[in-house]
Amino acid sequence: MALTKQNFTLKYDTNIPRQVGLAGSSAIVSATLKCLMKFYNLTDNDLPKPIRANFVLDVESDELFITAGLQDRVVQVYEGLIYMDFSKELMDKHGYGSYIPIDMSSVPPFWLAYLGDPSDSGRIHSTVRQRWLNGDTDVIEAMKSFAELTDRAREALESRDWSKLAELMNQNFELRRKVYTDECLGPGNLKMVQIARTFSSAVKLPGSGGAVMGLCLDSDKLVAMKNAFQEAGCVFCHVVPYDPCSAFGQ
Numbered sequence: 408m409a410l411t412k413q414n415f416t417l418k419y420d421t422n423i424p425r426q427v428g429l430a431g432s433s434a435i436v437s438a439t440l441k442c443l444m445k446f447y448n449l450t451d452n453d454l455p456k457p458i459r460a461n462f463v464l465d466v467e468s469d470e471l472f473i474t475a476g477l478q479d480r481v482v483q484v485y486e487g488l489i490y491m492d493f494s495k496e497l498m499d500k501h502g503y504g505s506y507i508p509i510d511m512s513s514v515p516p517f518w519l520a521y522l523g524d525p526s527d528s529g530r531i532h533s534t535v536r537q538r539w540l541n542g543d544t545d546v547i548e549a550m551k552s553f554a555e556l557t558d559r560a561r562e563a564l565e566s567r568d569w570s571k572l573a574e575l576m577n578q579n580f581e582l583r584r585k586v587y588t589d590e591c592l593g594p595g596n597l598k599m600v601q602i603a604r605t606f607s608s609a610v611k612l613p614g615s616g617g618a619v620m621g622l623c624l625d626s627d628k629l630v631a632m633k634n635a636f637q638e639a640g641c642v643f644c645h646v647v648p649y650d651p652c653s654a655f656g657q
Contacts, residue, residue, distance in 0.1 A: 429612025430479035437483035517646035521618035573609035
């Protein structure tokens with residue numbers, strides 16, 4: 408790809424909390440690439456979105472030595488709510504998965520909480536990734552189960568069955584807990600999950616650790632749960648999804 412010879416200065420700032428598994432590092436790389444594409448007048452035809460997500464991951468793994476996967480980079484490139492299929496057939500054939508936007512005209516009241524004193528989220532990847540590379544059958548089967556949960560969650564989102572979605576979120580966490588073990592998840596993550604479950608809220612880890620995301624269908628319990636998280640030293644947020652198809656996103 409031929410680029411014009413132009414100088415530039417790059418500065419960045421971020422409001423994404425550090426080390427709580429919320430894709431802060433990839434967000435900086437993705438935003439930088441987006442700026443460079445605009446600076447050099449590059450379009451999706453020059454660097455298609457699936458390739459762009461792969462490129463961001465390569466920068467993180469090869470240049471920054473960060474353990475990561477494609478999910479965060481895909482949603483940063485495509486924006487919005489994205490269904491992702493990383494089946495071996497697709498990855499072997501194209502080098503990337505199938506990424507399908509999901510209608511965001513109606514989404515349930517998700518919430519997010521994260522630790523006020525986080526640790527290095529990269530640690531939670533370490534042993535499971537190696538077990539996967541070693542062909543550990545328990546990890547391989549677990550990943551297949553995660554994919555099945557994703558398919559069922561997509562159906563629940565599209566049919567707006569929030570009770571089913573909440574059930575699937577809880578199943579996701581229990582499967583993750585089984586694979587990673589409590590020792591790996593750490594007391595901070597487990598404490599946040601326990602707080603959420605005290606108020607009958609669905610809860611799961613949205614990233615590599617340090618934050619939890621949930622779905623509470625009882626508005627009164629949601630208020631009480633927010634107070635409980637804050638009393639425990641956590642930061643609590645109501646999730647306001649960004650829809651790239653909305654008037655503000657165009």
